[in-house]
Amino acid sequence: MSTSRLLPQPLLNWLQQHADALDQGQGPADELVPRLGQAGLLRLGVPSALGGSDGTIGDAIEAIAQVAEHSLTAAFVFWGQRTFIDYVVNGESPALRERWLPTLLTGELAGxxxxxxxxxxxxxxxxxxxxxxxxxxxxxxxxxxxxxxxxxxxxxxxxxxxxxxxxxxxxxxxxxxxxxxxxxxxxxxxxxxxxxxxxxxxxxxxxxxxxxxxxxxxxxxxGPDYLRRIRPHFLGMQCGMSIGLARAALAASRAACGPRTSLQAPLQALEQDLAQATAALQAGVASGQYASQAAPLFELRIALAGLVQTAVQLELQATGGRAYLQGQAPGFARRWLEAAFVPVVTPSLTQLQAELARQRAQAAPSAPSGQLAPAVATA
Missing domain, CATH: 2.40.110.10 (Butyryl-CoA Dehydrogenase, subunit A, domain 2)
Structure with missing residues (x-):
């Protein structure tokens, strides 16, 4: 479902082989960050002058999404490593860039x-x-x-x-x-x-x-000024996890349901919604609007989490009872638990909804005397 594949075949094979083991704490966890580095993924969106491969943060978001199609554990670690790299790149200390970036980009040093x-x-x-x-x-x-x-x-x-x-x-x-x-x-x-x-x-x-x-x-x-500047990258790359997991569930749904018409319409609608949300995220990050307007990014994070939940529900419907038989629906049980993580990873959906409500309440005009202000939606 991605238009441009960023994962080299050796990494793709490794993720497919170890996804369930990494999820259950039985995988080769020590190899994960170095393998991301060897594949060149940690350099995406980092200036070549600092050892990266240029491009934009959008490339990093897409790479995280493509990893999440195979393993949310790997994508979560990828997000942590790449986000820390972003902190160092945008930080005030040249000494840290010189000292740590080379090994952060290869995955030898964990961030x-x-x-x-x-x-x-x-x-x-x-x-x-x-x-x-x-x-x-x-x-x-x-x-x-x-x-x-x-x-x-x-x-x-x-x-x-x-x-x-x-x-x-x-x-x-x-x-x-x-x-x-x-x-x-x-x-x-x-x-x-x-x-x-x-x-x-x-x-x-x-x-x-x-x-x-x-x-x-x-x-x-x-810190507050710095955090506002880096927050779009922090949340944008985090959204890549949801994008990839939703893609994986939708692909599995299509493979499971075959030509049955009852699920074709909701599948097509969800695929379109996911593509639109992904395009909106990429456009907003590229334009820099989220640095001064955080609410649309919060709303996208919430919307993408909702798409993940709907996607795994569709996968369950498409798979039917086979989803509860071991070995009959490869990856479904893992994706189901991965989807349960998306709403609670910080900032959680509850926290984002509360922040949006607070912002809307501050922006709402005061109600005239004797009247009640309109209720604030929490998205």
Whole structure:
């Protein structure tokens, strides 16, 4: 269903072979990020001057979608790695670009976003969970000391990683965004969280106790401005996961239902809706409109999640009772659980709907005295 194939055949074969195992935590998880790097996917949309292959962020979105057609676990890790690369590319520290980009782009070094909490903070959903204070150590007088934690971070590869996080700099100062290496004293990674699916996504929690951070590992001193600039890429690439999963379910539905007419109309309508949403996402990201107008991007994320749910329901209808027989509907049970993840990945649909409602309430004119303001829809 994609017009341009970005996945080389060896990676495609590997994903098809290991998709179920990666979902259930029994796959070759350590190979995943290096294989994405070997396939050149991590370089898409990165300037060639920085080691990338040029193109646009739209190319990265499409690549994530194509990976998600075969494994949402792989696409989720891909999103985490590529999003962290985006943070470094757009950050304020040339030293980090020089130090980390070469191995991030090959997949030798794992990058974790860690900014889900920050995105919720930006939408006034929750407070920042890491506090920072100046480092007053006489031997290392610059930089910061960090305390706090992150309850859910993906792509925390056990062999090593770097993670981005927003930190509270104290009263009167904007939050900053920093990058933290896994080897830092005081940084603790928990065991992988007990997910019901996507188990090889290396998702765990982080705890920080008096972690010393060098000054050159600050990605942005004005975190809110930086987060607004990178949010379109963060969410746009996240939408690629939904696009790919919906494509996979629709393709399986067509293969299962054959020429039966009862499902042809809803399948065709859903395919058209998906194509239109994908085109709208690509156009909005390319134009840069989402940097100043986040609501349309939130609405697209919600709409795409709805298309995923409808697509897997159609696949179930097309497959019928065979969907409940092991080995009779390859990939269906995995896609069903993958689809259940889409509404809850941060920012969740509930959080996005609440933010849209808040924005609409702020934009609505005050009702005249004695009248009630109209109810606010939550999309």
């Amino acid at each position: 974790a976003t860690g900014l889900s909490n920050a995105m919720k903070f930006l939408s006034q959903i929750e407070q920042l969970q890491i506090q920072a204070k100046p480092n007053t150590d006489t031997e290392q007088p610059s930089g910061l000391r960090l305390d706090g934690g992150l309850p859910w971070v993906t792509n925390l590869q056990p062999q090593g990683f770097v993670v981005a996080a927003a930190v509270d700099m104290g009263p009167g100062q904007p939050p900053a965004v920093v990058a933290i290496e896994s080897g830092r004293t005081g940084l603790q990674r928990t065991p992988d969280l007990g997910l019901v699916a996507l188990r090889d996504s290396r998702t765990a929690a982080l705890k920080l106790k008096d972690v010393v951070l060098p000054a050159d590992q600050v990605l942005a001193r004005n």
